[in-house]
Amino acid sequence: MKPLCLALFLVFGLGAPAEAYWRKGYLPTCDHGPVIAKIQQKFSYANNNTFAWGVGIEAVSDIRETPEIVHNTSLIGRRYCRGVAWLSDGRSSEVVYLIESKQGFASLGYRVQSCLPAFDPWHVYGSWCRSIKP
Template structure:
């Protein structure tokens, strides 16, 4: 009996030694799982209609602000920076995106854009707005496109 009891105590001591020990000032809570949104009302960053709106906005604004007939030739490296669902007091759903735009001048410039719902014509549907870094002299979106950067 004594032999079984000492074996059980030894086994318990070994099992306790394998559990991770956390120092009081070092413990970090496990990261939360990423939320996958499947019912978003705003389209994805790579959506061709979104990119067409961003391109149209730029090609309308460039001649009037930087006084140059610049065009977007190509988009690349597009990705989502943040997603803000409609919840509580936030009545507008937003998707913040970033990428690179090849401008007709031959420059590759960073592009920030946001897709918002319901911000379309008369509050129906979604709308996309973009800012090409270095080509917003009136700072419509803040210094260095800050209001569209989001994080």
């Protein structure tokens, strides 16, 4: 039993560096359905509870990944993405989002941080969402 526990600790406890998680697909892609759903949910929450803009994100199109400029040596894998958010009133807006691995509950899963520059009056992610861009 002890060798099995040791083997499991070595495999799961030490883990692989972020690049290996990235290459093996543990980090969802930019156009993954649940990622887009989290962006819509976050915008809807801000609309309903804070700003009352009266619009929601209907769809996200023209999704692309932005490569990192600096080589990341962190154990947290990151994907920098951007696209066009189509709002319920017919307008469109740029959406910038970051997907980070090992950021869910108990370091399992991933976290999505998103920002629409035109809908960030408090500059939570800096001017024009700079802090979640590579």
